[in-house]
Amino acid sequence: MKVPTEVLAVLDRAETDGSRLVLTGTLDRKLYLDTAKVLEAAGGKWNRKAKAHLFDGDAADVIETVILTGEVTSTRQQFGYFPTPAPIVQQLIDLADIQPGMRVLEPSAGRGAIALAAVRAGAVVDCVEIQPDHANALIAHRERNITVITGDFLTTDPQPVYDRVVMNPPFAKEADLIHVKHAWEALKPGGQLVAVMSAGVTFRQTNRAVAFRSRLDALGGALHPLPDGSFKESGTGVNTVIAVLPKPL
Template sequence: MKVTTDVLAVLDRAETDGNVLRLTSQLDRKLYVATNKVLELAGGKWNRKARAHLFEGDAADAIEQVILTGQIVNKKQQFGYFPTPASVVEQLINLADLSPGMDVLEPSAGRGAIALPIAKLGVFVECVELQEDNARHILDADAPGILGVTIGDFLTCDSNPEFDRIVMNPPFARQSDIRHVLHALDFLKPGGLLVAVMSAGVTFRSGRAEKFRNLVADRGGSIDPLPEGAFKESGTDVRTVIAVIPAPAASD
């Protein structure tokens, strides 16, 4: 079942505490009925005494799946590592406007779905990857242009603005993609460019996502949707976009 954007926005504003979810705004009857139906299908049951929907497990986890996919899913998914399909990699490369000799960072490298094709274009690629097995796969490919793979959590890496381009597909759960992209921007040279796959939630969620949209607009960037099912072959129905964010030019 697909979920409309107005219901997704209501769910994004909801407050959760353990297995409890409370709606935070007064809704007209039509929107409330639609939202209640989604909550029930996601496993939440209205409890009159608590004046809230109660879930068997963590309410935030259940609702995050709905927000990320835009639909009710039948199995729990962890929105962490999903390899980037070749068709999406091609779009990322086109948008990154790469030139031979550029220094490129892939800060959520996985098994190299993005980094390895980029390394064939005459650029120099440095990677960060949390899982040692994935990092070893990239290194074993012995691709020209791959300078190295740092094994660890990218969010703990000290920033250094030394890269012409950053091309990435970060984890999505609990708006991790926003945290990763904001951190990555600190690694761009003045005038550089970041291109990232992100959850479509950045286009409608409030709070952190709204501030992120403002930042993209202020920098003259863009957030464009990918087709539905773009990551289907990777095992997820999460809805995705590509964010393109320029770094400010060096000041005189």
């Protein structure tokens, strides 16, 4: 069940407390009915006494899944590691305009689809990956122009030494916004960050999302929408965009 953008915006503003979800703001009748239909499909039942929609589990987790995918499905996804499909990897490399000899950072590198492509473009790449099995798989390539650190990227202290940052971070609970903000600090002046992000960054009204869009505009950055189903082969229906954020000289 596809969810219209205007309903996603209503869900983004909703207040949750455990299994309870309360809609906020003034909704016209059609928008309310459309939203209620989505909530019911997602498992939320209206409870007159509680004056809220009640879910069997955590309401915030259910709604986060709907916002990320733009649809209601019967299967919950945990939006952590989803390998970047080859066509999207190439689009990331093209948008980053990686040149031979550039120093590149890939945070949350997974098994290195992006890092290996960056090396083929002539870059020297540093990777950070939190899951040891993924990090070991990347190390097993024995690529002399790739260095792998096993650990949580968000615990690192980024230094502005990279010409490019190219990344596909985790999405759940705005993790992509947190990772991109942290990674941008690793850019040299004149460098550029290119990241796959949830399409929620284009419409969510959370403090992080609003601040991101404001910063994107101030930097002269851009968002490039990706077609629906771009990550289907990787096992997720999450809707995505590619963000390009330059760092001023």
